[in-house]
Amino acid sequence: MGFIIDDEELKIGLESNLPLIGLYSAFKELKKLNYSKVLVLPCDIPLVKFEVIKFLINQCQEFDCCIPKWKDGLLEPLLAIYPIAKACETSLRNIKQNQYKLTSMISIEWKTNYISIEEDLKKIDPNLFSFRNINTLEDLNEL
Numbered sequence: 001m002g003f004i005i006d007d008e009e010l011k012i013g014l015e016s017n018l019p020l021i022g023l024y025s026a027f028k029e030l031k032k033l034n035y036s037k038v039l040v041l042p043c044d045i046p047l048v049k050f051e052v053i054k055f056l057i058n059q060c061q062e063f064d065c066c067i068p069k070w071k072d073g074l075l076e077p078l079l080a081i082y083p084i085a086k087a088c089e090t091s092l093r094n095i096k097q098n099q100y101k102l103t104s105m106i107s108i109e110w111k112t113n114y115i116s117i118e119e120d121l122k123k124i125d126p127n128l129f130s131f132r133n134i135n136t137l138e139d140l141n142e143l
Helices: 019-032 050-059 084-096 117-124 137-142
Strands: 037-040 065-069 080-083 112-116
Touching (some): 019 037, 037 050, 050 065, 065 117, 080 084, 112 117
Antiparallel strands (some): 065 080
């Protein structure tokens, strides 16, 4: 087991809590270890179903990237599978260009499988709790 610390050089002059900095730091370290893909999972969705994760992994076999997508076109970039080497390059480039939006990391050059949340994942997780953020006591009480 180990921990990955955000790349300090990139944090200079930036908010330290930018998700893209954390992702880049993870991609960079995993690339050194010769991993090819990574499942990104945020810490604020504790109700994510294992079956949803398993489905994403299975749907990513023939693709570089697998990302859930809502009917309105919004993506879930923090519950997705990324190609480590490619994501490392694009995230670093985006950071250097001050483009911190996570979805801008997804390259049109990648073979990406957009998974419908409403049509595919709702069958596995009918209440879509896998996408429910829990950040406050109020969020927890709502459940």
